[in-house]
Amino acid sequence: MNQRALLHWVAERGIAYRESVAAARVTPSASPAALREALGGPLPESPANPLAVVHHLADTLEAGGLMGMASGRFFGFVIGGAVPAALGADWLVSAWDQNSGLFAPTPGTAIAEEIAGQWMLDLLGLPAGCSFAFVTGGQMANTTALAAARHHVLAQAGWNVETQGLIGAPALRILVSDEVHVTIPRGARLLGLGTDCLERVAVDANGAMRPDALEAALAARPDGPAIVCCQAGNINTGALDPVGALADVAHRHGAWLHVDGAVGLWVAAAGPDRIPGLDRADSWSTDAHKWLNVPYDCGITICRHTEPHRAAMTVTASYLVQAAPGTDRDPVDWNPEFSRRARGVPVYAALASLGRAGVVEMVERCCAHARRFAALLGAESGIAILNEVVLNQVLVRFLVPDGTDAEHDARTRAVIAAIQADGTCWLGSSVWRGQTVMRISVSNQATTDADVTASAAAILAAARIPFLPRATAR
Numbered sequence: 001m002n003q004r005a006l007l008h009w010v011a012e013r014g015i016a017y018r019e020s021v022a023a024a025r026v027t028p029s030a031s032p033a034a035l036r037e038a039l040g041g042p043l044p045e046s047p048a049n050p051l052a053v054v055h056h057l058a059d060t061l062e063a064g065g066l067m068g069m070a071s072g073r074f075f076g077f078v079i080g081g082a083v084p085a086a087l088g089a090d091w092l093v094s095a096w097d098q099n100s101g102l103f104a105p106t107p108g109t110a111i112a113e114e115i116a117g118q119w120m121l122d123l124l125g126l127p128a129g130c131s132f133a134f135v136t137g138g139q140m141a142n143t144t145a146l147a148a149a150r151h152h153v154l155a156q157a158g159w160n161v162e163t164q165g166l167i168g169a170p171a172l173r174i175l176v177s178d179e180v181h182v183t184i185p186r187g188a189r190l191l192g193l194g195t196d197c198l199e200r201v202a203v204d205a206n207g208a209m210r211p212d213a214l215e216a217a218l219a220a221r222p223d224g225p226a227i228v229c230c231q232a233g234n235i236n237t238g239a240l241d242p243v244g245a246l247a248d249v250a251h252r253h254g255a256w257l258h259v260d261g262a263v264g265l266w267v268a269a270a271g272p273d274r275i276p277g278l279d280r281a282d283s284w285s286t287d288a289h290k291w292l293n294v295p296y297d298c299g300i301t302i303c304r305h306t307e308p309h310r311a312a313m314t315v316t317a318s319y320l321v322q323a324a325p326g327t328d329r330d331p332v333d334w335n336p337e338f339s340r341r342a343r344g345v346p347v348y349a350a351l352a353s354l355g356r357a358g359v360v361e362m363v364e365r366c367c368a369h370a371r372r373f374a375a376l377l378g379a380e381s382g383i384a385i386l387n388e389v390v391l392n393q394v395l396v397r398f399l400v401p402d403g404t405d406a407e408h409d410a411r412t413r414a415v416i417a418a419i420q421a422d423g424t425c426w427l428g429s430s431v432w433r434g435q436t437v438m439r440i441s442v443s444n445q446a447t448t449d450a451d452v453t454a455s456a457a458a459i460l461a462a463a464r465i466p467f468l469p470r471a472t473a474r
């Protein structure tokens with residue numbers, strides 16, 4: 001079997017999958033036992049025909065082992081799709097197999113990433129001189145930004161965390177909103193800061209951090225290094241924190257302001273009024289593999305202060321071919337990874353193919369789909385929309401007439417299970433203000449009006465399941 005024939009076969013198979021996913025059932029149907037049976041067995045002792053291997057993988061996984069995350073009717077978690085140019089570029093990145101930690105050995109990928117980063121700053125209205133890093137996802141984007149912030153605020157207190165570490169360091173506070181995403185505390189754990197230094201700041205009714213509450217928290221302990229983490233796009237409601245007002249408060253107290261924009265930062269492409277004052281923060285993170293519709297995995301860290309970012313990440317070794325500071329851009333100076341995939345190349349392709357207008361249209365269309373879901377479902381008696389739909393997220397609760405909270409929770413879980421079993425679309429659950437909800441996230445550029453119509457009909461059909469007997473629901 002030659003490589004050409006194998007790659008042709010794979011390309012055809014991948015294309016067929018992409019073409020079929022729009023009409024296919026979304027929910028996986030294969031049992032884990034069947035998948036283990038088909039893929040398992042002892043480690044092969046001798047080589048096998050490569051085409052037979054990938055053929056078997058494709059046949060097995062595509063026979064009900066995959067979730068239709070690429071489908072326009074997948075609304076779970078916050079999962080984007082892939083615009084064609086980004087998917088194609090991603091295939092090429094694998095074919096080229098470049099280790100893209102350094103500039104000199106692979107200038108083509110390094111320059112494509114450099115330009116993708118500059119375009120992204122322009123698109124989001126962020127300062128042109130910011131540093132950036134294409135990392136694996138929102139988790140590493142937040143962690144990288146926190147490392148830069150840690151360096152900066154401790155340096156201001158006279159402490160070099162890169163050489164002195166944290167033992168004996170000035171105590172550092174991280175102020176987060178009550179709605180902080182779990183990747184921020186996890187980043188604090190990974191950086192040795194621990195979660196005890198996190199202080200929660202109150203949010204408004206839709207889950208956005210309140211500047212007056214931040215002011216009170218910072219004023220209560222005015223001295224010492226502090227990092228504030230707000231967010232653009234609450235994982236449940238989609239709420240956008242008032243970044244400009246928070247920046248004013250944070251900077252008045254000498255704190256670093258980080259914006260976790262994994263979910264919603266791309267809405268800033270639609271104009272500076274969408275997240276007022278966004279450009280005044282100190283660092284930002286986002287995911288290209290969510291709303292920019294680039295394949296997994298691709299998160300991005302952006303930093304206003306290039307020196308602490310570089311200081312937190314840079315590394316040298318005698319055998320590396322490194323650029324002199326101020327000349328070419330070595331990703332290893334900005335990324336936590338050493339060897340790495342050129343994951344910024346699909347970002348280049350996405351931005352080049354969509355252009356500014358295309359990104360704005362995609363973002364606005366997803367938001368319009370979310371509002372339509374809220375209108376279609378919210379018009380039904382027995383269904384409540386719990387959030388103000390300000391972005392691409394909708395929180396839905398299925399009610400029992402005169403029911404208790406526990407009964408509404410049980411009914412919501414039952415309806416979600418029925419929707420997942422039906423397979424027309426896929427949505428998951430979450431908890432908002434102590435209440436079980438179904439969460440709709442419209443993040444895939446492939447979603448059409450017809451997808452929303454069909455999915456809303458499937459949701460309404462599932463919502464007609466008989467009410468659970470009270471004894472079971474409690």
Ligand SMILES: Cc1ncc(COP(=O)(O)O)c(C=O)c1O
Nearest residue numbers: 137138139181183235262263287
């Ligand atoms: C607000 C927020 N931050 C960070 C993350 C983590 O992103 P990733 O899953 O790409 O690591 C998520 C993921 O959903 C998120 O919603």
